[in-house]
Each structure stands twice: as C-alpha cells, then as structure tokens.
Amino acid sequence: MDNNRIDIKNIPVKVETYKPEQLSQAKYASRDRIYVRSVKGLHQSLRRNMGFIFMALFMLLPWIQYNGKQAILLNIGEQKFNIFALTLWPQDFTILAWIFVIAAYALFFVTAFYGRVWCGYLCPQSVWTFIFMWFEEKIQGTRNQRMTLDQAPWSVSKFVKKALTHFCWLAFALLTALIFVGYFTPVGPLFMEFFTFQAGFWAVVSVLFFAACTYGNAGWMREIMCTHICPYARFQSAMFDKDTFTVTYDEQRGENRGPRSRKDKDYKEKGLGDCIDCNLCVHVCPTGIDIRNGLQYECINCGACIDACDDTMAKMGYPPGLISYTTEHSLNGKPTKVFRSKLVGYFIILLVVCAAFATNLYLRKPLELDIIRDRGALYRETPEGLIENTYTLSIINKSQQEKRYQLEVSGVTGISWIGVTQVTIAGGDNLNVPVSLALDPYSVSKPILDIEFTVTELSEDGYSVSQGNKFFAGR
DSSP, X not given: OOTTSOOOTTSOOOOOOOOHHHXXXXXXXXXXXXXXXXXXXXXXXXXXXXXXXXXXXHHHGGGOEETTEESEEEETTTTEEEETTEEEOGGGHHHHXXXXXXXXXXXXXXXXXXXXXXXXXXXXXXXXXXHHHHHHHHHHOSHHHHHHHHHXXXXXXXXXXXXXXXHHHHHHHHHHHXXXXXXXXXXXXXXXXXXXXXXXXXXXXXXXXXXXXXXXXXXXXXXXXXXXXXXXXXXXXGGOOTTOOEEEEOHHHHXXXXXOOTTOOOGGGGTOOSOOOOOHHHHTOTTOOOGGGOXXXXXXXXXXXXXXXXXXXXXXXXXXXXXXXXXXXXXXXXXXXXXXXXXXXXXXXXXXXXXXXXXXXXXXXXXXXXXXXXXXXXXXXXXXXXXXXXXXXXXXXXXXXXXXXXXXXXXXTTOEEESOSEEEEOTTOEEEEEEEEEEOGGGOSXXXXXXXXXXXXXXXXXXXXXXXXXXXXXX
C-alpha cells in the first residue's frame, strides 16, 4: 500500500438494519404532550403584564369612537381603512407597506440585540397560549395534577374538568374572533347580529373560521406553531451574533450536574457544579426544551427557565444567574459590544424607513381626483355648433371632516362648464360628478388641447381655504 493512501477495503463498517415498522414508528412518532409548570418571578411578571396590555389594546381598540365613527375600521368591502383621523384608500397602500417595513426592521433590530423576546412576550401565539394554559391550570390543577388526570380512566370528574376547559377555550376563541372581525366590519352591529342570528353569511364564516384557528393553535398546537410552522424560528439565527443577549445556561458554573442537600457546602470538592439537576427549567419551558443543551431554535426567550432556576438557587443559597439573559462573549469573559456594526446598521435603516414613512404621510394630499373621460365618443356637436366633451370627476375626500369644494377648469380661453361647480363630500367618502365642457371650434387652431381641472376647498362662508389642487385632464 502506498504510504500516502489509506486502504479502506479492509476497514470494518457497521451497518444497522431496521424493520419497516420500526422505520415507520421512528418517522411518524407521536408527539409527547408538554405539561408546562407555572412559575413566578420577574420575567414572568413582566410577561404577564405585557400580555395583559397587549390583550387589553386588542379588545378595546375596535370599540373606540372618533368623530362619531369607529376609530379603527379596515373596511375591505368599501376599500378604505379608517385609522382615527386618517383614511387610507387603495391609492395610499404604500403607507401600509411602509408600516410593514418599519415593523420588520424593528423586529430585526430587537432580535439582534435581545434575541426572540418578541416571541416570548408579545407574539399573539404566545399570549393566547399563555391564556389557554391559565384556564387549563385553574380548572385541572397543577402540572402533576394534569398529568395524573390525563393518565386516569374516564370518570364524571374528569369529564367535567375537560368539558369545562374546552368550553372556556371555545368561548375565549369566539370572543377573540368577534373582536378580530370587528376590525373589518362595525363591531357593535356584528356582536348584536351574530348572537341574534342575523349576521351575514361571510361575517359568520369569518368569525367561526378565526375562532377555530384560535382554538386549534392555542389549545392544541401550541409549541408546534413555534417549532415547525413559524418561519421566524428558522431564520432568527442569521440575526444572532456573539453579542446578542439570549437565555443561556452557564455551563462552566453549572457542570457537573447532580443532586445534593442544602446543607452540603463541599459539593465543589466532589466535582459538582451549581446545577442540582432538578429539571425545573424543562418543566416550565413552553416549548419543552432543555436550555442546558445550548442555544436551540425552539427557545422563545420567555425567561421562564430563568425564574425557575433563580428560585432554586435562592433556596439552595447559591447566587442567581445560572441561567440568564447573557451573551456568548460575556460567558467567555470577553466584553459585550452593544454598539456593533450589525445593530447600528439595523438602527440606521430603521430610522431611514421611519423618515420615509413620515415624509410619505406628510406629503399625502387630503384630496384625490380621478378624471374619467367618456370613451363612447371623441366629441359631440351641440345644436349651437359647439364641440362638447363629457367627463366624470371621481373626487375622494381623504380627511375625516365634511368638505366643500369649488370645481373649475382652465387652460383654454372660452371654454364653457356645464354641470355643478360646487360639491359637498362627507369625511372619508367619494363622489362621482358628471360634467361637460363645450368650446367654439373656430376659436382654437389645434385639434388637441390641454386642460386642467382645479378643485379648491371652501370654508363654510364660501371663501377659499386652500390654493386648489390642479389635475391634468388631457384633451
């Protein structure tokens, strides 16, 4: 054999074979249900309070009135979104696009700095799952009691607890769906019509669909949404670096793990670390992972394991922080760089898109005019010998107040206006105004003329309060 080559012919290779049923069981293994243990602490208190604020805003916003109308109404049927004093039409969807871009870069910035805190504290999936688990705990008991209940044979007590749990889930899911659909249709009439069986077909279908989604996601799927369906868990690692604060287990301090009594002060001489291997960090994790195995994409940075571990450390008389929000550099004894290129880059881009959004919003005109020419004929000759063209002026009042407008035409001398010259349009409404323009053909020398329509806002006494908006009409 050549000295520079390795003969692999005589190297033994171990080949394992499996029966078809073993492969099937491995591939389609049933999901183990996660029984989450409740925990108290700083991070869970913060999580509950933020979730409560988020839920309160979600529930109350559709009921707020502004100028006698629903303050937030995303009316898809009429193709206009009312957001307090702002009315967005299809022509203004660039503003919505800027809002989504701002939200995306804000998420990138927060993730690069503090990991998946959005998932753990404000993500709707996490908030609703937390509420559903609260119902489950109040009705069925603690983690051990729920495990015992599921393993016990069916009885009247078990049926009542399970039925009451699912009833609360369904009731809250239905309330959630009604509130959510209330963002797209008037929420007051929706509640009344739904419970009096007078709601329209699509309203009922929408409410039942979103209720079923909420019930299935928060009641049954739970961590599956975070670990297998949500794309954020998959690409979050691209935004992490060694200076990102994540929920991390201090392996150097905690290993080797092992149980011991509280009075044992010589455990380090026995080769043990601070981790007593109580597994509470696993029991309180909503996704069922062991944070001691290192950073995992299933971790949603909720901090439940931190509170559980700090409570255990306090009982053992050890310093807190065995599991904490920290960085890889900090664990390795290196300083954490807060102001680094990635984070600064995300922040600069966030400022730029916020400035672009503010500029777009500031330059947005409160009036929109679409000029539609009658395509049935190029022109019409009147009995007086004039050439007449017909137009339809589609005027959109984008403000929330009723406005009165003066309509004028310019660009050609001697042109006559046939139709109304003043219109009143309610706030957030549009009006189609048919007008005709007539002109003596002998007074012009060109076959095609450029004209301009001018729409001027008027005050209540009829005086102009704006310089007017000019719109090119063509020929």
